[in-house]
Amino acid sequence: AQSVTQLGSHVSVSEGALVLLRCNYSSSVPPYLFWYVQYPNQGLQLLLKYTTGATLVKGINGFEAEFKKSETSFHLTKPSAHMSDAAEYFCAVRRASGGYQKVTFGTGTKLQVIP
């Protein structure tokens, strides 16, 4: 079974500061990993994904994440927070084999950006 753990249900950063949202995964087989963002009362938007190849993946809005197999982590970072980054962020995992697989989400991290 696959699962993800997001450390910190709420994270506050100052505008212009580094954003770091933590995600650790558990998977018995190689995983695909994702970060989704959800703005208030809206749907899920894919920020970035790791499937194969380069372990440092870049996404939209200046976000990036690094797949570290040895640490079973997929932390999300952004060098400089913007007010518009305030949202809830979900880390997610799915099996990379065995056909189509469901996505398993973490509990989410709400990011607050302080002016």
Next chain:
Amino acid sequence: EPEVTQTPSHQVTQMGQEVILRCVPISNHLYFYWYRQILGQKVEFLVSFYNNEISEKSEIFDDQFSVERPDGSNFTLKIRSTKLEDSAMYFCACDRDNTEAFFGQGTRLTVV
């Protein structure tokens, strides 16, 4: 850019009533899913659907729930007799190659 369309965006229903949530997936995608998110909680898998049958379902997806693809384009989730605890945001998703599930904007279901 292709997108997943869900209707309605918000539905209010009385407890015990049947509701149908509708989704139009991306046209060349073959795998379909429903997820739900109770307010303030994480997104939970409900069911996956492929080749006109359920391929996997969660414990949440009991006999009160059903899915179908009635006309080759729409993908629906039916809740036969709604309960207060069914109030949630319901997301439809679809997939072409297992690398990325595309999510709709969701239907907010409120059971009163």
